[in-house]
Amino acid sequence: MSRKKDNYETSRWKKFKSWVDGETDPLDHGMEAHEAIPPREDIYDSAAHEKAVKEELSKIYGEDRRAVLRARGIRYFQRFYKVMSVVLCLGIIMVLLWTVASLPITGNASNPDNNEVAARYIEKGLQETGAVNIVTGMILDYRAFDTFGESCVLFIGSCCVLVLLRLDGDSKNESIRKMIAESDDRHFEPKNDIILQKCACVLVPIIMIFGVYIVLNGHLSPGGGFSGGAVLGSGLILYLNAFGYGKMGKMFTEKLYKRITLCALTFYCLAKSYSFFTGANHLESGIPLGTPGAILSSGLILPLNICVGLVVACTMYAFYTLFRKGGM
Amino acid sequence: MSFVQNFPFFSIILAMFSGIVSSVLSGKKARNLSLAMIVVTTALSAGTLAFCLKTGESYTYMMGHFPAPWGNEIRAGVLEGVTAVLFGVVMFLSVAGGMTHTAEDVEDSKLNLFYIMIDLMLSSLLALVYTNDLFTAYVFVEINTIAGCGLIMIRQKGRSMSAAIRYMIMSQLGSGLFLIGLSLLYDVTGHLLMSPAKESVELLVDSGSYRLPLLVIMAVVSVGLAIKSGLYPFHYWIPDTYGYATPTGSAVLSGLVSKGYIFLLIKIFYRVIGYENLVGAQMINVLYLFGVAGMVMGSVHAIQETDTRRMIAYSSVAQIGYIYMGIGLGTTAGMVAAVFHIFSHSATKALLFISAVGLYEVSGDRKDFVSLRGAAYRNPLAGIGFAIGALSMVGFPMLSGFISKLLFATSAFDSPSKMLPTLFVLAVSTTLNAIYFLRLVITLYSRRREGDKPLPPNPVKKSSRGLKFAIVCFIGLNLVLGMASQPIVQAITDGLAMFE
Amino acid sequence: MRLFECILLFSLIVCAMSVAFTKDLLTSIIIFMSYSLIMCIIWMILQSPDLAITEAAVGAGVTSILFFLTLKKIRAIRKEEGSEQEEG
């Protein structure tokens, strides 16, 4: 018994030493330890029978025992993870539903969220921002910092998509990328479809005018830079689908996209910085608000809406072309 | 109003603006712009800190023409100033240290996009530090997430892309929970700015209404941000993410991004929910338990790892456990220790990642233990850097890790019920830390043997000046945090007092 | 109006569930698109036309287009792979 223990001690020490030297994989070490002291395996794995079957199987199929063990570990882990996740999700739903049951009732004017904040937006919004649409006035004047952050989210999102999907001339694994680019999915669809083109002839101008209307009237009616920009972007996408990249490429290149985005965001950034700076230092901004209700009113909101609209339209179109063929 | 008070706003806008401008610059110019921007931003943050130290109080800054409950606001105080300066320094050194590797890993035509991510990352971190508005915090959390994802997948290797999507999924789960927490909070208080929201929360607590929603808000917001910062049971994305990003990416992600979320969480605890309400609601004990579990399990996982980069990543899990344990102690001293550990860990972990790069350079870009044997002789500076980082993690005196462990231990005495488990876990976790870090350090300083796997031909690359500079500065930063800790701890205490 | 809203809300849940359980990706994308459209009508009922117009343009429009494109791209890759195997 004592000899056995000695042996065990020395082997442990050796293993530990080799592990400190980084010679053995600690997982291997663990497996070897399992072989040396069988009871530990039982703790690890309650279904001893299944283990036996697995070992039979591994003998039959000549599989590496380690791989089987590892795969089984992963499977157990996965099953455990699945069950835990389902329990977690159900728990979250239950707790949140329970919470909802003790929240104030929807549609009630005396709810805590209808407080002095909303009251001031409604009562003085028109005088302070010049925007008839209070929501627009709120997001582009009262809480403009959030909205600036939001356009930065869009900007960085498009940058990430550019990183992932743009195919460059000096791309590293060029042959593969070129192959994929050549097998562009446009090969599988009819070109110059006459029905699509005629429909596009009618629809594109209407969509574009609608988009421009939404952008320009953001401070007067529902909508604004973002929704209008998305409509404009989808108009561009329809045009592209109907008439192909050749025609589109003549008027809309990557350079133009970059310039528009840069100019619009720079203007946005500078205009808002000016407004923040003057606001915080209690200076007059000197931007006329105009008569509420007129198209040229509400100070910076109209130009900002135009900027956002341009950025969003270009970004949506860029997403489309990048997803389609990895470039513009 | 003093002109210095504009500095936090300037630093956020400057970082964003340089990101926007970088989209049309070449890679090299974008890099220089980014480095210059980080220096200027750090200087501005230092100015803010000096101002706050001089006046001895914090101030809010209106973003626009409208005061508190109506317009956006940012807030600067001593703690914000210290954090912003430290984040700026760590960011600068990480970018400078990983510069050459970034240029190798990233395609030339996409290099400027990498620096856009760095710029926007810094701006979002600063915004998270300075923000006084919960919805602004949400928007910038999203910017931070997307930029983090960009930093991971910019290598465009299979492993880094799969790590990126995993990171995105976990982060989105976290953001979803965070957002629903904000919605609930808005529903019961009617405010999104932190100061008025806190007033309403206090009224609610005093009147005893909406007790359950408040509890759920605490839980959901904490869990959301804990998922995003990689607290123990939600840590599965961490090793892949930190292990397969670019060196700069790993350093920034582990050193700054998760810390930004934790800082935001602390800010929400203090400035919205109220720390005493949190302690009263027992929520804190859950965080404590998770933190303790993370401290042990992260180290256990790290011991099992053969890839050194993944090992360092798992050690991050353990260190984040320390931070949550400090938050969970439920005392001000514990919180001070947690905040100090945020600083200490972001300096140390970035140092480890950056100096590990110097060691991989001389081992043919291999990351396993056998190939790294003797690497410290081939690149002495990186070896010293790594050793110091490892010793700091273990808690060697004179280094920053020692101070934070000391703070944790002393703060444990303030809460009698948690004293014994805290001290015990600290001892266990330190031992485990010592096992895996010292093992690696011993490997680095032992000679190569006969039977070792041969290194690939021509393994020794000269490390760039940027890397050497970064390692030296990081060592300095660690020593400063370790030896001159008294004023920093004082500043943290003052800053936390200003949060109230 | 209340009843109409309840029906819409119920169909939202149905759509979300069927997104989860549909095997075919194209079908689930179309269901997701209708989910966005229903959401847009509900927002109209809740007196938020700004949201409705944005959701219609973005949720039902651009997001769905992006999903379709992804699916198309994936099918293109699959087809290419298949043809290569046939050649080989």
Add this chain to the structure above:
Amino acid sequence: MDVSLVEHLLLNIEETVSIVLFGIGFTILLLHRNLIKKIMGMNIMDTATYLFLASKGYITGRAVPIVVDGIQDVSAYINPVPSGLVLTGIVVSVSTTALMLALTIRLYERYHSLDLDEILILAKEEEQI
């Protein structure tokens, strides 16, 4: 189950539904193996939160917050704050969706699979070779 609880849930029907949707989206995002489904789940989760917010701003019998005929009375319009927040949120979710779809395409190009578990295993194997 308590009767008043169910009644309250039915009174708050929009919130109840949005929480259920949130749960469905959360579950899909966490558990579904297919990446495209996961992304859809993420979208469902986000829109559910937005529905929650938007219903919080709604007040029965009041109009859209667009000033008509110069009436600027609080009792005439619904709360504009949630609408503004949701507008910001929608943009965020579009950006993340586009980013994740792009990642999906790249991963499919590389591993010819949409199953996240399979992709992770394949990526691991690829590195070992």
